[in-house]
Structure formats: C-alpha cells, structure tokens
Amino acid sequence: MDQWDCKLEKVDVRVDVPDLQLIKGSGACGTFSIENGRAVIRYSSDMLKRPDALAATFAHELCHYLLCEAGDPPGGPDLMEHATDCAAIYLGFGVLLSNSARHMEHSVDVGGFGWRSWSAGYLSEEARVTATAMFAALHQYDLRDAERALKPHLRKDMQKATKAIAADHPNFAASLSQIDLFNWNFG
Incomplete structure (x- = not known):
C-alpha cells in the first residue's frame, strides 16, 4: 500500500461536499474516488476526535482502492460497500472495524443531558465480528487477543461465531475453497 x-x-x-453525506449520518465516514488518475480519500475532520474510527475508515477506503479493478462483487454493485468492509476484515482490520461500527456518547450541557449514537460502515457489528471469526478460522489464528480487544458487548458474539464456524466447518479453509461465487444466483 x-x-x-x-x-x-x-x-x-x-x-457541504455532495459526496460526503457521511456528516449527516449515512453510515459512511469517508469517500474514495479516482481523480485525474490518482486515488483520493476524503474524511471528515470530526473523525480526528476518534482515531480508532478514523483508522477503520482508512482501512475501508483503502480497500476501495484495492478492489477498484476487481469489478462488481457477487450480488452486484449494490453490495460493493459490504464487500469492501469484508475486504478490510480479510486484510486483518476486523477488530478495528467491529469496534467502530457503533458509537454511543453521553452528553451533559446547560440544557440537560442526553445520549447520542451513530453507526459507521455497512455491515452490522455482528456481521463484522462473524467475518473476523471467519478470517481467524481461515488463517488458523488464536482469537483470544482479538476477543480481549473487542468491546465487551461484542465478545459473546465472537464466541458464538467461533463455535458455529468450528462446528459447521472444522476445516474452514477447505470449506471456503469449495465455494464458487460465480455460480451463485442472486436474482
């Protein structure tokens, strides 16, 4: 890279940047484009307040660069953002993406107090954790460190996903190699 x-x-x-609707809560936290033959990644200055989420955004947007010549993912162009999240997880950023999927913040000011929450990315926390467990199974990684690094409420999801993968696909790499995505019918 x-x-x-x-x-x-x-x-x-x-x-106001038309492509950067991320500021209004669309789930996107950055944009990727090719301009004059050069990749450009834009990110909100607000992201500097959350370096973990910024790093996850960069991982996702750089995967757009990685995939830009690959064509549409299985399922078609509507699933490009989801496939890009999966690519970032496949490259080893699963814990980072999982932890930054949702954020809740408590606020107190003169008018009272309240909560603010937002989500980032395209896959749910559970889908990201499951994809991270699949990545670990594929590469035969020990998930204990990853589990400890996850937000506490995601650890149980990681344990469930790991158990399900081990039960259904004891040799996950062999199971995965049997899948031909070009034969899937998404119609």
Whole structure:
C-alpha cells in the first residue's frame, strides 16, 4: 500500500461536499474516488476526535482502492460497500472495524443531558465480528487477543461465531475453497 498513489483529504464538517453525506449520518465516514488518475480519500475532520474510527475508515477506503479493478462483487454493485468492509476484515482490520461500527456518547450541557449514537460502515457489528471469526478460522489464528480487544458487548458474539464456524466447518479453509461465487444466483 505504501506504493499506492493516494491522497488523503480532510474535509471540514461545516463544508457541504455532495459526496460526503457521511456528516449527516449515512453510515459512511469517508469517500474514495479516482481523480485525474490518482486515488483520493476524503474524511471528515470530526473523525480526528476518534482515531480508532478514523483508522477503520482508512482501512475501508483503502480497500476501495484495492478492489477498484476487481469489478462488481457477487450480488452486484449494490453490495460493493459490504464487500469492501469484508475486504478490510480479510486484510486483518476486523477488530478495528467491529469496534467502530457503533458509537454511543453521553452528553451533559446547560440544557440537560442526553445520549447520542451513530453507526459507521455497512455491515452490522455482528456481521463484522462473524467475518473476523471467519478470517481467524481461515488463517488458523488464536482469537483470544482479538476477543480481549473487542468491546465487551461484542465478545459473546465472537464466541458464538467461533463455535458455529468450528462446528459447521472444522476445516474452514477447505470449506471456503469449495465455494464458487460465480455460480451463485442472486436474482
């Protein structure tokens, strides 16, 4: 990746950028585009307050770069963002993406107090954790460190996913190699 010609561009959240609807809560936290032959990743300046979420955003957007020549994923173009999340997890960013999928914040000010929450990305927390467990099974990684690094409420999901994968696919790599995505009927 260090050889990729890619420009990072911070966007002030007060600036109206049509492609950066992420500021309004669409689930996106950044954008990827090719401009004049160069990859450009834009991210909200608000993301600087949450470096973990910013790193997850960069992982996702860089996977757009990785996949830009691959064509549409199985299921068609509507699943491109989901496939991009999966690619980032496959590259080893699963815990980071899982932990940044949802965020809740408590606020107190002169008018009272309240909660604010938002989600980022395209896959649910549970789907991200399951994909992370699949990544670990594929590469035969021990998940104890990953489990400890997850937010507490995601650890049980990781344990359930790990058990289900082990029970249904004791040799996950062999099971995965039997799948021909080009034969799937998504119609």
